[in-house]
Amino acid sequence: MLDTVLLIVFAMIGLSLLLNLWRLIIGPSIPDRVLALDTMYINVIALIVLYSISMGTGLYFEAALLIAMLGFVSTVAVCKYLLRGDIIE
């Protein structure tokens, strides 16, 4: 049963990644695009977690943790750039 559920959830996350990609393309403003990228980061973490369940190994959580941190830092850095035109003043 778990295999079927995993497939369904994989499809759901894939669909939401496509929706995010659509928002990333149509914009219309830069903060919209940054928000779409941020959401994509989180959805990719979800994909990694699903993959590690389907493979039955806990190794991928390190990667998920790293992606979570990088996603947060890059979102904040881009926002800071949008706010100030500079990241470190």
Next chain:
Amino acid sequence: MISEWVVSILLLFGGTFILIGSLGLLKLPDFFMRLHGPTKATTLGMASMLIAAMVYFANSKTGLSVKEILITIFLLITAPISGYMLIKSAIHHKLKPKEGTKGLDNIEDD
């Protein structure tokens, strides 16, 4: 067997919430409303998905792993902060809220 049910339900719950978050990102009319989807629904979806992973690994031969708790806490702490930064930059760029948004005079210029 029960754990398989729990994992499946939590996974479906999480997947649904992540999908709803992205749907909100796509269909809501202005930026400030779009922000509500990812900051809330997606975070809860991730949390339930990570708990599902934890239950699954606690019952498999790899044994309990607690990194999922760490990722959950990290996402819960950082989601409001990135949301705050995004809304701050949106106000700075003077994005137009949807027609009929109340209380626009509460926004001060920075």
Next chain:
Amino acid sequence: MRLQARFRWLPTPFRSLFLFIVWLLLNNSVSVGHIVLATFFAIFIPILSFSFRDPQPLILKPGLALKQFVIVLYDIIVANLQVALLIVGPSKKLRPAFIKVPLDLTHDMPITILASSVSLTPGTVSAEVYPIPESLAEGEEMTQRYLLIHVLDLDDEAELIKHIKKRYEAPLKEIFQC
């Protein structure tokens, strides 16, 4: 409110505890070696980084803080179900609004926690804390502070402000005793 910890060598007890737990979680083990290393980090990282930060109020009521944490977690789940319904439903019916909540809190740390819990719970995202420190003139005193929040579907402004103040701000005042 107390800014100074009881022991000089442990300036921020709860951050030390947090570091200790996070180190053990990160290594996924409770072996003696990792506990010693975690204790080392928990003592020395706060001492080294303490002088870079403004002093913030300490948590004086840990039990209440734990209770508030559970309340916020519960609210996150309930509020998310509501927001999910709002998102799936017709978006024409939504009544978005910006509202200003006057704050009784004075320090950055409690305000940050309040803003985060507001962001994660019922249909609201905190947007800004007024007045912005950089906009104040030199030497001007910080007076009453406001939290600007964006609401997805506003029903009654006064009711929402009262709810936020009662459910999230009052316990924080109690916890930090300020």
